[in-house]
Amino acid sequence: DAKTTQPNSMESNEEEPVHLPCNHSTISGTDYIHWYRQLPSQGPEYVIHGLTSNVNNRMASLAIAEDRKSSTLILHRATLRDAAVYYCILRRFSGNTGKLIFGQGTTLQVKP
């Protein structure tokens, strides 16, 4: 399974945009890029996913580099509730595989 590299931690101020980077230089053409986040004492929560094009939803935006070797999760206006561990995950489907493989993620702190 292809690996992702994320910074261990990031800080942001409340109501400011946050850009969470993820490097995935060994991504293949069929790998989907998924983002999940995990708030304290909760299970992970789906945020967004994409394949090639940039994606937007009510929670965030996902910007994917043209060569797909990196991507950025964008929270347009951070709130205190966005403080969580953010996981960038590549999913490759082949036969019976394609599971989510979580790394250590980026711990985001949001300061008031």
Add this chain to the structure above:
Amino acid sequence: EAGVVQSPRYKIIEKKQPVAFWCNPISGHNTLYWYRQNLGQGPELLIRYENEEAVDDSQLPKDRFSAERLKGVDSTLKIQPAELGDSAVYLCASSLMWGIGGTDTQYFGPGTRLTVL
């Protein structure tokens, strides 16, 4: 709509004792997953069910762990006997289907925090 329900939320046992965790997935979700999350790490998949069938149990330590999903709805994960290293959070997740070209969203429960003394 109710989310994934897990019980108990916390469990403390002595080593060598058995323990069981219960999961009720979101209604209509065919795929159910059990994950284990050690402190400071991301979750790791233990087993995936498609309806009643365990289709990926390659990461399940079969000497002491077992799981079942009777009738393709609720699921139980059991450890017998528990060891100190089994202390972790056990997460259950479900999705409508599996695969779908990489678009299946997994919904996680709050987890069961197991402490083995």
